[in-house]
Amino acid sequence: MDSRYEVEFKVRGDxxxxxxxxxxxxxxxxxMLGVPSPISRRASVITYEAEMNLVIHSGGGILRAIITPEKxxxxxxxxxxxxxxLDLAMREGFSTASDKVREMGFxxxxxxxxxxxxxxxxxIDSLIGKGTILTATVFFHxxxxxxx
Amino acid sequence: xxxxxxxxxxxxxxxxxxxxxxxxxxxxxxxxxSFVMGGAPEGAVWVTLQTHVNIAAVAVLKEIPLVILASGxxxxxxxLERCRKEGISIATAxxxxxxxCGALHDLGLKG
Numbered sequence: 001m002d003s004r005y006e007v008e009f010k011v012r013g014d015x016x017x018x019x020x021x022x023x024x025x026x027x028x029x030x031x032m033l034g035v036p037s038p039i040s041r042r043a044s045v046i047t048y049e050a051e052m053n054l055v056i057h058s059g060g061g062i063l064r065a066i067i068t069p070e071k072x073x074x075x076x077x078x079x080x081x082x083x084x085x086l087d088l089a090m091r092e093g094f095s096t097a098s099d100k101v102r103e104m105g106f107x108x109x110x111x112x113x114x115x116x117x118x119x120x121x122x123x124i125d126s127l128i129g130k131g132t133i134l135t136a137t138v139f140f141h142x143x144x145x146x147x148x
Numbered sequence: 149x150x151x152x153x154x155x156x157x158x159x160x161x162x163x164x165x166x167x168x169x170x171x172x173x174x175x176x177x178x179x180x181x182s183f184v185m186g187g188a189p190e191g192a193v194w195v196t197l198q199t200h201v202n203i204a205a206v207a208v209l210k211e212i213p214l215v216i217l218a219s220g221x222x223x224x225x226x227x228l229e230r231c232r233k234e235g236i237s238i239a240t241a242x243x244x245x246x247x248x249c250g251a252l253h254d255l256g257l258k259g
Contacts (some may be wrong), residue, residue: 017226020205027209041190041237044209048185110182117186 005033005067011051013080014135016104023047026065033067036125037116039138042118043072049111050076056101057081058132071120072138079131086124090116149255151214151237157255158248159257160216160239163223164231164251170213175257177249187211193257195209195248199223204230213237218245 007029009022026047030040047063054061058080066073083089090112097107116122119136126132149157152168175177177195184252185192185206193214194207199221207215214237217223223231231238241248 016200016202019202020209024205024208045185048183048206048209052181104200104202105179105181106202108180108182110180110186114182114186 003068005029006064008062009066011054011056011060011063013055015055015060017050019055020048023051023116026063029065030067030072035067035072035140039072039140042138043074045118046074046115046138049114050074050134050136052106053111053134054078054080056097056106061131069140071140074134074136075140076134077131082128082130082132083124083126084128086126151193154214154252154255155237155239157217157240158251159239161244162237162239163228164238166213166231166235166237168237172213173257175252175259177245177247185210189259191208193252195245195252197221197245199227201226201230203227204234204236207231207236208234214239216241218243218248 007026011022021067023044027040027044030043054076058078061076061078064075089095092113093109096111097106101107115136120139121137123135150168151170174189174192176184176192178184179183179196179198188210190211192199194212195216195218197218199217203215204227216242220240220242221222223257
């Protein structure tokens with residue numbers, strides 16, 4: 001693997017037909033680069049949940065994966081409404097999704113907890129009315145980060 | 149057992165058959181996509197009542213070879229098309245999710 005590899009996708013808000021395509025392409029990129037399966041599987045959970053947050057809550061945004069020999073960084077950036085209470089948003093079962101979205105099986109309040117469970121480091125910066133930047137890191141070798 | 153032998157054993161109505169030679173030993177049931185995304189074993193058979201296209205995205209990422217729609221549910225056109233494109237087998241069972249999972253368990257699949 002080169003020292004740094006980066007892929008970026010524009011995710012459209014409310015586009016449920018295309019939802020998941022960016023995550024799938026990131027997974028294919030990780031496999032192409034020879035990233036071990038346990039890492040790419042964790043990455044898939046993170047990218048999918050981050051992508052769906054962009055689709056459902058943020059009016060779209062940018063999903064980016066940065067791969068270095070040491071780690072994978074996944075960044076989801078949007079200019080959506082922001083997260084008023086981050087502690088509440090991280091609580092399993094809490095969701096602000098609409099009834100329509102819930103009927104499709106989304107909005108179970110498991111997205112951010114799923115991301116946290118599969119990340120070694122998770123940073124969420126959110127400003128009301130400005131947007132949110134989620135940065136999740138997965139290290140390729142044990143001992144380089146603290147899960148959770 | 150293989151996907152093909154499982155489909156035959158359960159008498160499923162197949163809408164699209166992907167790679168029938170894939171071996172399956174695990175299963176998951178659920179209609180919440182994040183539950184399946186976060187908790188399903190890789191390569192599991194997925195039993196659900198959801199019929200829309202986003203099922204396929206989860207199935208691809210979780211390497212799920214066979215989606216079984218329970219209680220006679222029929223896949224939406226977009227879901228069927230995506231399953232064809234991605235090589236995912238999708239079939240309908242007349243059984244309820246409960247009875248279907250019992251049958252899968254009897255065939256040796258674990259959660």
